[in-house]
Amino acid sequence: MTTSKTPSNISIKPYRMDFEFSDAIPRYWAYNDPFMTHFVGALSTFFPDGERFFIDSVRHFRDTVKDDKVRQQEIAGFIGQEAHHSKEHESLNNFMEKRGLPALSGANAALTLLNWGRRKFPPRTRLAATVSLEHFTAILANRLLSHPDFMNHIDDSIKPLWMWHAIEETEHKAVAFDLYKDVKGNNHKELVFTMVMATALLAATTALYQVRFMAKDGQLFNLKSWAFGLNKLFGRQGLISGLIPDYLDFFKEDFHPWDHANSELVEYWRARLDVEMDKLKLLKAA
Ligand SMILES: [Fe+2]
Ligand SMILES: [Fe+2]
Numbered sequence: 001m002t003t004s005k006t007p008s009n010i011s012i013k014p015y016r017m018d019f020e021f022s023d024a025i026p027r028y029w030a031y032n033d034p035f036m037t038h039f040v041g042a043l044s045t046f047f048p049d050g051e052r053f054f055i056d057s058v059r060h061f062r063d064t065v066k067d068d069k070v071r072q073q074e075i076a077g078f079i080g081q082e083a084h085h086s087k088e089h090e091s092l093n094n095f096m097e098k099r100g101l102p103a104l105s106g107a108n109a110a111l112t113l114l115n116w117g118r119r120k121f122p123p124r125t126r127l128a129a130t131v132s133l134e135h136f137t138a139i140l141a142n143r144l145l146s147h148p149d150f151m152n153h154i155d156d157s158i159k160p161l162w163m164w165h166a167i168e169e170t171e172h173k174a175v176a177f178d179l180y181k182d183v184k185g186n187n188h189k190e191l192v193f194t195m196v197m198a199t200a201l202l203a204a205t206t207a208l209y210q211v212r213f214m215a216k217d218g219q220l221f222n223l224k225s226w227a228f229g230l231n232k233l234f235g236r237q238g239l240i241s242g243l244i245p246d247y248l249d250f251f252k253e254d255f256h257p258w259d260h261a262n263s264e265l266v267e268y269w270r271a272r273l274d275v276e277m278d279k280l281k282l283l284k285a286a
Helices: 034-060 069-098 103-120 122-148 157-169 175-184 188-215 223-234 241-249 263-285
Strands: none
Touching: 034 069, 034 103, 034 157, 034 175, 034 188, 069 103, 069 157, 069 175, 103 122, 103 157, 103 188, 122 157, 122 175, 122 188, 122 241, 122 263, 157 263
């Protein structure tokens, strides 16, 4: 059985949050820009059901590590963290829906795809799909925490949600991966298959909902915003283009998520999150 490679300065503990998203939040809460706000918003719509899929996939095999107390605790932490993420993204999605954006439609599209995966593939392949999608959340989290441009351009009321989520995705990034290795040994081909599928489906649904959000907001032909957003995502040092080397590492046969050694980021951002939560309290009291 795999022994935990989680660094000693990391503990996978769920923190219950209760974010509120008020009418006072600016219309374009990311980069003060329609494209970027809707890109981040569209991503959020996939999270609630995505995280429930991850929980189910991991829970199915949790007895595999019943003799390893540390790994059991990590799995319990993973399940708790993902459950809280799911709930908080649901709040953000409801907030966007109230503003007239097709957030619940995005969530339904994700659920339809995930239910198709549930029907079509056995639990082991679903765990492999979870490992692949968790790689996405891990490298995106690493990007957000190591390049503060994003956090510096997001409204104070919404920033802590993404900070908290990125921190915890980093903390538990190897949990599904290690479990998969125990269940399936080294089935590299299956991981490659699920990663290619996950990439294609994620890219297609994100692009579709980006367009739908922009259209519903009357911004479909705002070329300035498209140019700005596409450059932010795919330009030099872009949010997505900057992920490519980390993304490709997944295809190496001996890759492990903690090869990207970034546990020190967690300590730094946990402290910053405390500051942001205090700011939120002040905002609420005002
Ligand atoms: Fe999550
Ligand atoms: Fe996760």
